[in-house]
Amino acid sequence: MSDLLTLPPMTLVLGGIRSGKSAYAEKLIESAGGGLYLATAEARDDEMKARIQRHRERRGPLWETVEEPLDLVTVIHKAKRPVLIDCVTIWLNNLVEAQADVAVQVKKLGAELLQPPVPVVLVTNEVGLGGISDNAAARAFADLQGASNQIFAEVARRVVFVAAGLPMTLKDMSQA
Template sequence: MTFVLGGARSGKSRHAEKLVSAFPAPWTYIATAEAFDDEMRERIEHHRARRDSGWLTLEAPLDLADALARVADGQPVLVDCLTLWLTNVMLAELDVEAETRRLAETISRPRGPWFVVSNEVGLGIVPDNALARRFRDAAGRLNQMVAARADHVLFMVAGLPMTIK
């Protein structure tokens, strides 16, 4: 399992797509995004336009562990991305720790070349509002958990991967 971590517009998804495409098709794209508003719809389209055929898309705004369980053995997978999944889990007022643990179990036993994308959000100033601070803490813990279980961890800066594990 390869964990691709980076900031906004750091080229995470694009780089992860490139890595997945090095394996033979078909590839499974597990999208965690939900098209809440125009801005989000635009972002999703922007991402979708970049991928060509050969991709199967699963939408998993919440049941990410289930979606991964449905993937066939040996199949290349791109999960894009954990940060949106965590947002959805928090908005749905699910138990973040329990959901994180369930995801951790699935992710720590990949059944093929799995690539997981996530945002680093903890390198700015402390946010004003308590919800943003809770999110930042939860995202940091989630990223640590996934990085600990990953075989490879890449940190993307300006489209360039730094290998940190």
């Protein structure tokens, strides 16, 4: 996996739910000797608690975990090791629930990712491959997610799409 050897300043890893994107992103950071796992999810129910526990067990000792549902920029700015943010979709949902100005927060994170102090790997869901929901709130969130993904893909030096655990590089400017 030659693409695991060098981390550019910002890598975007996207894919569908349960596509293997988080495991792939973890391998990227582990290839650099480990890092900081910036978890955006909150354990609000038993299923999410179990999911978080499985992720922790999978990661092992190369990782330091920071749980932060909203303020990703501050954590990145203070980081001394590569950062994996998992995941943007949950972060966006957290911002919506907090009634934050999502557009401002996405632009703020995008600006930080232009020249982060350490390499950052950002995990997000690709929502544009499914059908159109009959629910207005779900359609609005899909629009928000898609627009955010486009901003982060533009900022990223490398963009990788993961399907069925298989990474496909969509953009690689890491050597430029």
